Amino acid sequence: MALVQDKPGVLNRVASMFRRRGFNISSLAVGHSETQGLSRMTFVVEGDEYTVEQVTKQLYKLIDVVKVSDISKEDVVLRELALIKVRTTPSTRPEVLQLVEIFRSNVVDVSPDSVIIEVTGDEDKVDSLLRILKPFGVREVMRTGRVGLMRGMVKSLAMDDPGRASKPG
Amino acid sequence: MKMSGAQIVCESLLREGVELVFGIPGGTILPLYQTMVDYPQIRHILVRHEQGAAMAADGYARATGRVGVCMATSGPGATNLVTGIANAQMDSVPLVAITGQVSRAGIGKDAFQETDVTGITLPITKHNYLVMKAEDLASVMKEAFYIASTGRPGPVLIDIPRDVFTEVAEFEYPETADLPGYKPVLEGHPSQIKKAAKLINEAQKPLILAGHGVIISWAYAELMELAEKAQIPVITTLLGRSSFPNDHVLFVGMPGMHGVAYASLALDEADLIIGLGMRFDDRITGKISAFASRAKVIHVDIDPAEIDKNVRTHVPIVGDVARVLRQLNRLVESAPHPEWLDRIEELKREHPSLHIRETDRLLPQAVIRDLCEATQGKAVIVTGVGQHQMWAAQHYSFRDKEANTFITSGGLGSMGYEVPAAMGAQLGRPDKVVWAVCGDGGFQMTMSELATIVENDIPVKFAIFNNNYLGMVRQWQELFYNKTYFATHRTRNPDFVKLAEAFGMPGLRVTEPGQSMSAIREAMAHPGPVLIDFLVEEEENLYPMIPSGQTTAELMEYPVAKEVRP
Ligand SMILES: Cc1ncc(C[n+]2csc(CCOP(=O)(O)OP(=O)(O)O)c2C)c(N)n1
Ligand SMILES: [Mg+2]
Numbered sequence: 055m056a057l058v059q060d061k062p063g064v065l066n067r068v069a070s071m072f073r074r075r076g077f078n079i080s081s082l083a084v085g086h087s088e089t090q091g092l093s094r095m096t097f098v099v100e101g102d103e104y105t106v107e108q109v110t111k112q113l114y115k116l117i118d119v120v121k122v123s124d125i126s127k128e129d130v131v132l133r134e135l136a137l138i139k140v141r142t143t144p145s146t147r148p149e150v151l152q153l154v155e156i157f158r159s160n161v162v163d164v165s166p167d168s169v170i171i172e173v174t175g176d177e178d179k180v181d182s183l184l185r186i187l188k189p190f191g192v193r194e195v196m197r198t199g200r201v202g203l204m205r206g207m208v209k210s211l212a213m214d215d216p217g218r219a220s221k222p223g
Numbered sequence: 224m225k226m227s228g229a230q231i232v233c234e235s236l237l238r239e240g241v242e243l244v245f246g247i248p249g250g251t252i253l254p255l256y257q258t259m260v261d262y263p264q265i266r267h268i269l270v271r272h273e274q275g276a277a278m279a280a281d282g283y284a285r286a287t288g289r290v291g292v293c294m295a296t297s298g299p300g301a302t303n304l305v306t307g308i309a310n311a312q313m314d315s316v317p318l319v320a321i322t323g324q325v326s327r328a329g330i331g332k333d334a335f336q337e338t339d340v341t342g343i344t345l346p347i348t349k350h351n352y353l354v355m356k357a358e359d360l361a362s363v364m365k366e367a368f369y370i371a372s373t374g375r376p377g378p379v380l381i382d383i384p385r386d387v388f389t390e391v392a393e394f395e396y397p398e399t400a401d402l403p404g405y406k407p408v409l410e411g412h413p414s415q416i417k418k419a420a421k422l423i424n425e426a427q428k429p430l431i432l433a434g435h436g437v438i439i440s441w442a443y444a445e446l447m448e449l450a451e452k453a454q455i456p457v458i459t460t461l462l463g464r465s466s467f468p469n470d471h472v473l474f475v476g477m478p479g480m481h482g483v484a485y486a487s488l489a490l491d492e493a494d495l496i497i498g499l500g501m502r503f504d505d506r507i508t509g510k511i512s513a514f515a516s517r518a519k520v521i522h523v524d525i526d527p528a529e530i531d532k533n534v535r536t537h538v539p540i541v542g543d544v545a546r547v548l549r550q551l552n553r554l555v556e557s558a559p560h561p562e563w564l565d566r567i568e569e570l571k572r573e574h575p576s577l578h579i580r581e582t583d584r585l586l587p588q589a590v591i592r593d594l595c596e597a598t599q600g601k602a603v604i605v606t607g608v609g610q611h612q613m614w615a616a617q618h619y620s621f622r623d624k625e626a627n628t629f630i631t632s633g634g635l636g637s638m639g640y641e642v643p644a645a646m647g648a649q650l651g652r653p654d655k656v657v658w659a660v661c662g663d664g665g666f667q668m669t670m671s672e673l674a675t676i677v678e679n680d681i682p683v684k685f686a687i688f689n690n691n692y693l694g695m696v697r698q699w700q701e702l703f704y705n706k707t708y709f710a711t712h713r714t715r716n717p718d719f720v721k722l723a724e725a726f727g728m729p730g731l732r733v734t735e736p737g738q739s740m741s742a743i744r745e746a747m748a749h750p751g752p753v754l755i756d757f758l759v760e761e762e763e764n765l766y767p768m769i770p771s772g773q774t775t776a777e778l779m780e781y782p783v784a785k786e787v788r789p
Contacts, residue, residue: 059404062353067345074346104531111528117350117370120404 055202056095056113057087057121064118068095071116077101077109081134081199092120096201125202132202136180137162138171141191150190157183168193176200224395228357229258229388232321235364236265238396241292243268243283243650245276249296250336252323254388268650268679271671273300275643277307278669281316282644285630286603287651288441290317290372297323298336301382302343306637308378309347313634314462315435317376319367320344326386327355340382349377355384357392362401369400374407375526376439407525411540411547419497419521419538420554426495426519428563429455432478432507435462435633436500436524436544443467443625445548446499452552454560456567458486460501464629465621469600475567476576479507481613484574484767487775489567490515498522500544503533504634505772513774523547576767576780577617585736587611587688587759591618594658594686597743602656605630605645607665608638609695610765611688615660626655639668645683646676656684656747663689663716673726676752684746685754687719690761698764723754731755 058064065084072079078100087094099109106124113122142150150169154161159173173183177200184192226234232255236244245268248256259267270276273295280291291311295301301322311318325334341353350370352363360383367379423429437446446466450457450473457467458475467474478486487509490496496518501507503522508514514534522529522536523544530539540547579588591614594602600622606612612631621628630648632640645659666687676683688694693711700708723730733742733755746753766781 063341063345066342070345108528108532111530111532115526115528117402117405 055123055125056097056119057092058095058116059118059120060086060091060093061118064093065095067116067118068113071112072109075108075112077105077112081197083199083201085201096199098200123204125204129205130202131205132176132200133174134177134180134198134200135172135174136184136195136197138173138184138187138192139168139194140171140187141168141193143167146190150187153183153186159183224393225391226394227254227258227388228360228383228390228392229255231357231360231392231394232364232383232388233258233262233265234394235361235396236292237262239290239364239368241265241290244292244294245270245279245283245647246294247273247276247296247300249300249323251297251325251385252294252300252321252383252388253296254385255294255321255323255383258388268675270643270675272669273303274307274639275646275669275672275675277304277318277320278310278637278640278643279647279650279672280318280320281307281311281314282605282630282647283651284311284316284318284647285314285627285644286648286655288439288627289651290319290368291647292319292321294321295323296336297325297340298338301340302338305343305347306635307643308344308380310632310635310637310640311378312347312349314632315376315439316378317371318378319371320378320380322380322382323388324353324382324384327384328386330384340380344380347378348380349375351380351382353382354387357387357390360387360392361394361396365397366400366402369402370405374405375524408527408541409525409543409546411523411542411550413550415538415540416547416550416554419540420551422495422519422521422538423453423455423497423551424556424558427560428493428566429453429495429497429560430489430493430518431455431457431497431499432460432490432501433457433463433466433499434460434501437463437466438500438627440500440525440543440545441625442500442545442548445545445552448552449548449555453555453558454564455497456489456564458482458489460504460507460633461616461631462629462633463501464616465623465627468622468624469620470622473564475571477616479509480769480771481617481765481767482507483576483617484775484778484780485567485570485576487767487769487778488570488574491517491775492566493518496520498524498534499548500524502526502529505533508533509769510772510774574780578781582760583736584760585734585739585758587614587690587757587763588618589736590686590688590733590739590757590759591615591660593739593743594660595619597740597747598656598658601628602658603628603630603648603652604658604660605641605648606632606660607641607662608632608636609662609665609693610690610698610763611660611662611694613765614688626652628655638662638665641665642669642672642685645685646672646681649681649683657682659683659685661685661687662694663687663691663713663719664693666719667717670722673723673728673752673754677727680751682750683752685723685752686743687754687756688759689716689719689756690759690763691716692761694763695765697762701762701764702768703770719754719756728752728754732758734758
């Protein structure tokens with residue numbers, strides 16, 4: 055997870071660094087943070103400890119990046135939102151709606167031959183719902199990618215921490 | 224005070240102490256140029272190609288330690304800067320590049336001479352800016368110079384639309400740059416310093432590997448103190464060649480692909496490597512898994528991203544080399560290491576990598592030695608890329624105690640660097656003799672700058688190592704492609720002496736060893752720029768050589784080195 059300055063092109067800088075250094079990101083989500091002028095990015099990077107360390111350091115090298123945390127080993131809440139459009143017929147609709155219920159998801163749009171389901175949860179939950187809906191005919195899926203926050207009280211902006219030697223020149 | 228964007232740029236340059244800029248004007252940057260007329264304190268050098276502007280600014284920066292500044296117009300002007308910017312990025316050189324951009328309304332419309340320069344230079348700059356409001360210019364200029372020159376230095380590009388130059392805004396130059404995401408760490412962490420000192424005090428065979436960072440942080444005296452106090456032999460990277468006087472008893476040499484064998488072997492035998500301001504580049508390490516296999520590693524660098532990137536470190540220290548060494552020197556104990564120093568001397572005797580054969584032919588290595596003798600090892604040597612570069616690195620004995628006297632394109636390896644960089648270095652250091660050590664290939668990439676050099680009477684001395692080949696590539700063809708000399712032989716090189724004369728400077732030609740020294744002295748006696756065309760042995764090979772990605776076991780020595788005595 056990274057806190058970045060909310061400047062034009064910052065997403066491009068981050069994405070370009072990932073591409074250039076050959077790091078694989080499987081998802082990336084960006085949005086405003088609690089502090090004006092700062093955005094929070096959550097990305098999921100595939101790789102071993104060495105890769106995670108390199109990603110962190112290379113992110114820090116970007117001038118607009120203020121703070122990077124590897125939250126994979128922390129006590130975190132991770133969530134993803136997905137919109138799923140599923141084909142329905144009068145005979146399958148009740149079954150689909152029942153599944154929506156079980157997964158504590160919502161139907162946000164109904165058409166004569168399909169519904170759009172909104173589901174929020176960890177990645178596994180979204181994956182399982184998708185698997186279960188597959189036989190009905192999943193027409194379109196839009197997933198946000200994971201976003202996360204650490205539980206409990208953490209300093210929201212640990213940017214003045216003098217002990218950190220990670221912010222490079 | 225209200226000012227135009229162009230005035231704000233000029234005022235900011237003044238406040239940053241800029242005295243010299245290199246560039247070529249054009250449509251979008253013209254408002255800035257026309258404003259510079261009112262700022263005669265800022266000298267503008269009109270180069271012949273924008274690559275020359277970037278590389279001259281780079282040479283100036285390396286020779287002086289100050290920020291080099293170059294300018295270009297949008298589109299082709301800006302794209303011509305690109306190789307020079309990439310070069311500065313690879314070698315951590317403080318550079319500010321100012322480019323004109325099409326007016327704001329034209330951006331994104333493929334307007335005439337529009338190029339996405341911030342996009343193009345994103346991965347080859349430390350940071351870059353597209354300034355969309357004149358009121359942002361002052362803070363951007365402040366930040367740009369701050370970012371370029373602090374931490375691990377690097378190039379910063381500022382792209383300015385034409386109508387931002389003419390827009391009027393309030394000018395107030397900020398005292399500091401407000402960059403919450405940028406805080407270079409200078410002081411080494413005390414507990415890491417302690418650990419490092421302990422390793423040094425315990426080591427039997429310590430070895431210092433000094434890099435460009437020693438020069439950038441001006442840590443000459445601190446490096447000397449550490450080496451002498453604990454009697455630690457010093458090897459250097461290519462860019463660190465002039466970080467330690469080469470006539471000092473503790474100086475060993477440069478290891479790696481074209482380093483001297485005894486320096487590479489010392490790395491193999493050492494029990495502690497102290498890497499200072501360097502990045503364990505593949506030209507130094509060869510096969511990573513076999514690199515310095517008996518040694519623990521202390522790595523001091525200001526860029527945390529270099530720590531553990533290529534070589535796993537036992538004690539990493541993030542910080543400015545000079546400051547870290549000052550901290551370290553307090554804790555390091557005096558130690559003699561007589562056996563280790565004897566062993567190094569033995570390695571030097573067993574592997575006389577720098578011996579050259581007796582011949583009546585003009586050997587490039589011998590010319591470098593003549594250059595060294597004539598300048599007492601104190602000239603600023605600026606090289607191109609190829610065999611001549613490595614011969615200069617091997618055979619010139621750098622003796623200036625506190626100056627960057629070896630200026631070369633290390634990380635990017637960009638042919639043609641020598642001509643503009645030597646020009647910039649000479650402008651930055653008028654007190655020094657500057658020799659451009661040129662390849663006949665690379666020289667032809669940027670020789671148009673001879674016009675700039677003559678026009679401004681910049682007294683650079685040019686030595687062309689004319690082997691009629693793209694020599695370094697020819698050598699690979701000889702060794703690895705069965706002498707298939709495809710696309711490396713120059714059958715019709717220009718007459719470099721006449722060329723020099725055409726540009727308006729004297730040219731000399733040297734064909735035999737006996738003429739070399741007198742020609743060099745003649746060139747140095749002449750007050751202005753001079754060119755010497757050295758017709759050197761064409762198929763001379765560069766040794767030692769450790770083929771790419773291999774180990775000292777595969778090291779190839781100069782074939783005659785074993786037989787010939789000095
Ligand atoms: C701009 C650029 N193009 C190509 C190369 C690849 N290259 C490396 S060394 C070399 C030969 C250089 O020839 P020359 O300048 O005559 O020097 P020599 O090796 O003969 O001393 C070439 C082509 C390069 N380093 N830079
Ligand atoms: Mg050549």
